[in-house]
Amino acid sequence: MFDLYIYYQVRAADADALAPRVRAMQDRLAADHGVAGQLKRRPGAKDSRQTWMEIYPATAAGFDAALAAAVQDAALSELTDGHRHIEVFTDITDITDITPCA
Numbered sequence: 001m002f003d004l005y006i007y008y009q010v011r012a013a014d015a016d017a018l019a020p021r022v023r024a025m026q027d028r029l030a031a032d033h034g035v036a037g038q039l040k041r042r043p044g045a046k047d048s049r050q051t052w053m054e055i056y057p058a059t060a061a062g063f064d065a066a067l068a069a070a071v072q073d074a075a076l077s078e079l080t081d082g083h084r085h086i087e088v089f090t091d092i093t094d095i096t097d098i099t100p101c102a
Helices: 012-033 063-073
Strands: 002-011 038-041 049-059 085-089
Touching: 002 012, 002 063, 012 038, 012 049, 012 063, 049 063
Parallel strands: none
Antiparallel strands: 002 049, 002 085, 038 049
16 A cells, blocks of 8 residues: 655646645545545745645555546646656555665
8 A cells, every 4th residue: 555645836826726626536536446635735835836735545556547547637737837746655564664775
């Protein structure tokens, strides 16, 4: 199981139009895949842009493809400013899973 964290920029002027699209997409994903997505944003704006984050906890293999299709179907790129950045995390199940960085 993987947790997906997706962040992207939204022009402040487009935020009110984008939010219902993302929420509707997340509702469909929850119904179809059992993954309850979350929608968050960083407080404030910089250069009239907000940073938004979608979180999808405990996703199964193949969910990333379903998410990509849902993003396209919802036409989110029409209201986002730049690329969606996807980060993937997993639970630490054993201390041996950790790779030291030094």
